[in-house]
Amino acid sequence: MVSFLDAHVSAFNSLGGVHHEIVYDNLKQAVKRFVGPTEKLANDDLVKLSLYYGFNYRFCNVRRGNEKGKVEKGIEIIRRRVFSQKDTFSSLKEANQYLAERLKHINSLEKRYLDYKSPVEFLKEEKEYLKPLKPNYEVCIQKENRVNKYSLITIEQNKYSVPDHLVGKFVMSRIYSDKIMVFYKDKLVASHERIYELHKTSIEINHYLLTLKRKPGALKSSLAFHQMAPDLKVIYELYYSNYTKKTKEFIELLSLVREYNLDLIKKAIETLAKNKVSMVNTANIKLLVQKENIPEIELSDEINHNSLKLLKQWDTVFNLNEREMVQ
Numbered sequence: 001m002v003s004f005l006d007a008h009v010s011a012f013n014s015l016g017g018v019h020h021e022i023v024y025d026n027l028k029q030a031v032k033r034f035v036g037p038t039e040k041l042a043n044d045d046l047v048k049l050s051l052y053y054g055f056n057y058r059f060c061n062v063r064r065g066n067e068k069g070k071v072e073k074g075i076e077i078i079r080r081r082v083f084s085q086k087d088t089f090s091s092l093k094e095a096n097q098y099l100a101e102r103l104k105h106i107n108s109l110e111k112r113y114l115d116y117k118s119p120v121e122f123l124k125e126e127k128e129y130l131k132p133l134k135p136n137y138e139v140c141i142q143k144e145n146r147v148n149k150y151s152l153i154t155i156e157q158n159k160y161s162v163p164d165h166l167v168g169k170f171v172m173s174r175i176y177s178d179k180i181m182v183f184y185k186d187k188l189v190a191s192h193e194r195i196y197e198l199h200k201t202s203i204e205i206n207h208y209l210l211t212l213k214r215k216p217g218a219l220k221s222s223l224a225f226h227q228m229a230p231d232l233k234v235i236y237e238l239y240y241s242n243y244t245k246k247t248k249e250f251i252e253l254l255s256l257v258r259e260y261n262l263d264l265i266k267k268a269i270e271t272l273a274k275n276k277v278s279m280v281n282t283a284n285i286k287l288l289v290q291k292e293n294i295p296e297i298e299l300s301d302e303i304n305h306n307s308l309k310l311l312k313q314w315d316t317v318f319n320l321n322e323r324e325m326v327q
Helices: 002-013 044-053 065-081 092-107 119-129 205-214 230-239 244-259 262-275 282-292 302-318 322-326
Strands: 021-024 031-035 039-042 056-059 141-146 152-155 158-161 170-175 179-184 187-193
Touching (some): 044 056, 152 170
Parallel strands (some): 021 056
16 A cells, blocks of 8 residues: 555656646545545545645545546556566565566557657656656654563564663664664664564574673574574584684674674685685684775874784785785
């Protein structure tokens, strides 16, 4: 309902100086209550949306689908021309991606009623006459949550993790159709894909770094470890799973991943492993990653000069050259 409305409102908003109207069926989501035998009162969200995009709305009568034929026809065209070829998908994301690709193909076909131009070409000609498109309307539900002792918040009977330093504090959640975003003092602290099942948990291991540093032995049996990214699991099994000391180093590596990014960490590990597997440890990885991100500096400064000299000595130890470090 929301995605369909957003798509149509965005298109209507682009037309300058025209009275816009959206025809609604008698849906619970749109009608707040009946006023008299025929009049319907729109809910607050629909009113806000209409004011933002500048359109009017009109509700159909009960069991009168013919009163919104243009809307039904549009849905029928999508069903026939897009989903008649493929109607089974592993996820909503895959279905949306397939829909976008098919619509792109359909809109690139030449149409006789457009003087044998495609809708895409026709739109390019019309763009200079259209009003600027407004930013997307934020369609979400905001909810205040208190973080429990396991650093989790509960939304619609599912649990989502937040950084463990927020235990006991109140956070503000934004619930979208496909994701959950969590803010603390107007700062984004967590983001999760929305779960549509019941009594499930989504955990990000980086949210538990403070706890794991105090209790490293709990890492392997934790739910956070089992939901960890597959690449991080492989790194742990290959280089960190032998001893408790190695587990502590792996937790430090997770902090490094949060500070930089996983691709850069993997690149540093590959560089070290080419020389000797035993050289793969968090200290060496951190050294290489920092060398990748070292800023341009003036060598006249004595401290900076000595730092660069030390890095070159490490290069000699690792038997590396500058080209290997950059590529």
